[in-house]
Amino acid sequence: MNTLVLASELTKRPVVTLEGEAVAQIKDTVFDGPAGQITGFTLNGRGLLSGPLKQSLPWPAVHALGRHAVMILGREVLAEPAAVVASGEAAGGGVLGVRVLTDEGTDAGTVLDVVVEADGRVAGFQVAAIEPPEHRRRTVFIPRGEGVAVSGQALVIPAEACRFVADDLPSFTAQVEIFRTRQAARGTGAGQEGRERTW
Amino acid sequence: MIWWGWLIVAAVMLLALAAAVAGVQARRRAGTVIAVQRGRRFGKGFRKGGDR
Amino acid sequence: MVMLFSQARGLPVVTAGEAAELGTVDALTIDASAQCISHVRLSGTRAKGHPVLAWNLVRTVGQDAVIAHSTPAAETTPTQAPVHREALGSRVLTDLGDEHGAVKDIAFDPTTGHIRTIYTTLGPIPGPRLIGLGDYALVVRAH
Structure with missing residues (x-):
């Protein structure tokens, strides 16, 4: 399993070609909620006087998502903004600060950040959780999995996901593994006993 | 020309520069994390009714 | 030599x-x-x-x-001539997007001009790993 990083930490990371030229810096991280995968990034120019770029970086064009830079083959892989996110989606899709609800309908807190892996998968969410007894707040990590749905309005999690919360990123890494192994073992049939009932 | 004329010119230029930077920084809103709904969770195609 | x-x-x-x-x-x-x-x-x-x-x-x-x-x-x-990019002092990035210090010095073959070793503040890197040198960084293959 590769290292986990908070999506908000990707903001301002430089986009660098393999020729060593910095062509942009990351503005928004855009991910596909149902697929749990980064679809791309919107970009700002570099420097004080450069505004948002009329170009975006689709995920398939990312050579590597590193700790200090996002590497691309060359400037030519940048695409038009609509390749990553339509303007309407951008306006209503922000997930930082949205409410977290369990599938039993209880308020579990708010989303602080999205945890992503270097391969672009969304591993889970950093949540400011409300503890039921006396409404104590603490920061926890909740893995993405079956029955987890996210949009610009809310993050809905299965009540059982609450058992897999971690207090920090290192222990979350281990828990995501356990959670995934469990999900895989349960197979596809049992795994769909979630919120997404459409019949 | 009055001796302090250049002071006014410099102040106006400084103001213009500050406005330009502020304008750019305003358009250049802080980044965030955006969720879009594209793929489907369980493989290909759209799920409608009870097609599983 | x-x-x-x-x-x-x-x-x-x-x-x-x-x-x-x-x-x-x-x-x-x-x-x-x-x-x-x-x-x-x-x-x-x-x-x-x-x-x-x-x-x-x-x-x-x-x-x-x-x-x-x-x-x-x-x-x-x-x-x-192409644009000169100063290698000495440049930031070093791997193709995986991780920083690897800055360039301290570079050893080259005085006859062929081939880059033999790139000495960085975090240790030497073999010359054949070099893939790019731009305004932001010198890029090397991680492996």
Whole structure:
């Protein structure tokens, strides 16, 4: 399993070609909620006087998502903004600060950040959780999995996901593994006993 | 020309520069994390009714 | 036998045929894709700005001087040469997007101009790993 990083930490990371030229810096991280995968990034120019770029970086064009830079083959892989996110989606899709609800309908807190892996998968969410007894707040990590749905309005999690919360990123890494192994073992049939009932 | 004329010119230029930077920084809103709904969770195609 | 960029800087550049001094070495320009030196940038004694000398006009870089093939073909104007990116002091990035210190010095073959080793503040990197040198960083393959 590769290292986990908070999506908000990707903001301002430089986009660098393999020729060593910095062509942009990351503005928004855009991910596909149902697929749990980064679809791309919107970009700002570099420097004080450069505004948002009329170009975006689709995920398939990312050579590597590193700790200090996002590497691309060359400037030519940048695409038009609509390749990553339509303007309407951008306006209503922000997930930082949205409410977290369990599938039993209880308020579990708010989303602080999205945890992503270097391969672009969304591993889970950093949540400011409300503890039921006396409404104590603490920061926890909740893995993405079956029955987890996210949009610009809310993050809905299965009540059982609450058992897999971690207090920090290192222990979350281990828990995501356990959670995934469990999900895989349960197979596809049992795994769909979630919120997404459409019949 | 009055001796302090250049002071006014410099102040106006400084103001213009500050406005330009502020304008750019305003358009250049802080980044965030955006969720879009594209793929489907369980493989290909759209799920409608009870097609599983 | 290897030479360091830091040793080459400041050496006089002398033509083999006429023993004419063209100037002193100001910097070495790297062709990152070929992992070798493409040009020698001179601090001019005659022309203003930085005249450049294509590497194929250099016979060898010695301990005390750079020996070039004969003038007048030896000198080219800066406009014909690619943009010079200073490697020394540059940030080092791997192709995986992780930083690896900054360039301290570079060892090269004084005859062929091939980059042998890149010495960074976090240790040496073999020259063949070099893949790019731009305004932001020198890029090397991680493995």
